[in-house]
Amino acid sequence: MNATLPTIKLGPLEGPYDLIIELIQKKGLDLSEISLKQVMSDFFTYIKQKPISAEIKGSFIIVASTLLLLKVKHLIPTLLEEEEEEISNLTERLAIYKLYRLKAQWLRSIWGIPKLATARMLCRVVIPDREPIVPHDMTPAALGRAFSNIVTSLPVERHPTAHLSTTGLSLAQCLSFFTERLKRVGKLIFQKSTPGNSVHSTATSFLAVLEMARSQKVTLYQEQPFDNIVIRRKVP
Amino acid sequence: MKPLAQKIEALLLAYGEPMKKDELAKKLNAPIEQVDESINEVQQCLAGHGISLLVTSSSLQLVTSPHLSDFMSSFMSDASSELSQAASETLSIIAYKGPISRYDVDVIRGVDSRRMIELLLHRGIIEDVTKNTRARMYDVTEKFLTHIGIENKNRLPDWENLSNDDRVRKIIEESHPAV
Numbered sequence: 001m002n003a004t005l006p007t008i009k010l011g012p013l014e015g016p017y018d019l020i021i022e023l024i025q026k027k028g029l030d031l032s033e034i035s036l037k038q039v040m041s042d043f044f045t046y047i048k049q050k051p052i053s054a055e056i057k058g059s060f061i062i063v064a065s066t067l068l069l070l071k072v073k074h075l076i077p078t079l080l081e082e083e084e085e086e087i088s089n090l091t092e093r094l095a096i097y098k099l100y101r102l103k104a105q106w107l108r109s110i111w112g113i114p115k116l117a118t119a120r121m122l123c124r125v126v127i128p129d130r131e132p133i134v135p136h137d138m139t140p141a142a143l144g145r146a147f148s149n150i151v152t153s154l155p156v157e158r159h160p161t162a163h164l165s166t167t168g169l170s171l172a173q174c175l176s177f178f179t180e181r182l183k184r185v186g187k188l189i190f191q192k193s194t195p196g197n198s199v200h201s202t203a204t205s206f207l208a209v210l211e212m213a214r215s216q217k218v219t220l221y222q223e224q225p226f227d228n229i230v231i232r233r234k235v236p
Numbered sequence: 237m238k239p240l241a242q243k244i245e246a247l248l249l250a251y252g253e254p255m256k257k258d259e260l261a262k263k264l265n266a267p268i269e270q271v272d273e274s275i276n277e278v279q280q281c282l283a284g285h286g287i288s289l290l291v292t293s294s295s296l297q298l299v300t301s302p303h304l305s306d307f308m309s310s311f312m313s314d315a316s317s318e319l320s321q322a323a324s325e326t327l328s329i330i331a332y333k334g335p336i337s338r339y340d341v342d343v344i345r346g347v348d349s350r351r352m353i354e355l356l357l358h359r360g361i362i363e364d365v366t367k368n369t370r371a372r373m374y375d376v377t378e379k380f381l382t383h384i385g386i387e388n389k390n391r392l393p394d395w396e397n398l399s400n401d402d403r404v405r406k407i408i409e410e411s412h413p414a415v
Binding site: 100103 | 253290300301305311318321325331332343344351378381382383384385393403410
């Protein structure tokens with residue numbers, strides 16, 4: 001492999017497909033297995049020397065492994081069907097990515113001022129031409145008096161007479177309950193494990209579980225919103 | 237123009253904002269099929285006018301006509317920031333293939349698109365259109381269409397080729413684990 005970076009200058013890249021397409025285009029090649037082989041060395045040099053964010057590193061590793069398969073293909077002519085498919089799959093994916101990349105470039109070039117206006121869009125634009133919203137004789141004292149008048153004319157807030165019942169398990173009791181159960185079973189479903197059926201016990205149990213998660217005694221997992229919450233004891 | 241089409245035109249003008257199709261049907265107390273027919277009628281009647289009807293997979297809005305975009309641009313301000321390459325790639329895939337899941341966008345781009353999708357959602361250029369699927373599905377909004385100056389996604393360049401490309405369908409199918 002080359003020890004130095006490619007001599008072509010590459011801007012910030014969005015992923016392994018972007019890198020390969022960029023390398024192929026800079027060399028003036030068409031997308032094919034042959035061109036992939038020709039840019040492979042530059043690809044590996046680039047990823048060795050340029051910092052790649054953790055977010056997309058995995059994608060680079062997957063593509064790198066497919067390119068390695070391509071490299072050894074001529075050494076082991078009878079690759080498994082699965083490996084052959086992986087190579088042609090990469091070429092196909094790159095071809096598709098290239099199409100959308102072109103469209104993305106077009107989108108970027110036309111993006112800017114909206115081409116169509118909607119109702120009230122121009123109202124926001126012409127406001128600076130209108131009379132100022134604040135009267136010219138407004139003083140801080142006048143503003144204060146006006147605001148005070150608004151506040152005193154607000155309706156008096158009535159406090160609700162209903163209150164939560166204080167019967168049921170306390171937070172400490174719920175903490176103890178979940179700690180003991182998790183010691184025995186290791187994993188619980190929150191919705192099926194709360195002591196009692198009342199709103200109070202569910203709320204207190206939820207607070208207890210949150211506190212246990214906060215102090216890293218448990219991990220919480222929920223596949224989708226409103227699904228079961230799985231509580232797992234954390235092994236120190 | 238038939239009465240239902242007239243009512244749709246009036247409601248959209250008065251509303252001023254994008255209106256969901258099912259909300260429109262509810263307000264008109266009409267079945268969705270009739271509403272769809274009337275929407276087509278409104279579109280046909282507005283052909284050649286200074287305003288036209290913008291239609292996405294879920295909503296409608298009255299907008300100025302694309303052929304007047306040069307004229308209108310002198311009154312408009314550049315309210316939005318540029319699109320990054322990653323954002324525009326993600327957006328182009330969603331525009332041509334939406335409704336589409338994040339996983340399928342990843343398959344086409346070759347990288348994780350989660351962050352880009354969140355960004356585009358935040359900017360209101362795409363929306364969550366999940367109905368009866370487990371995976372969240374995304375499609376472009378009217379804001380996207382007004383930005384690029386078309387009333388419907390099928391006016392995107394190379395729409396027929398890119399939206400129906402068999403190779404894309406095959407790659408996406410192959411990437412899903414067999415059930």
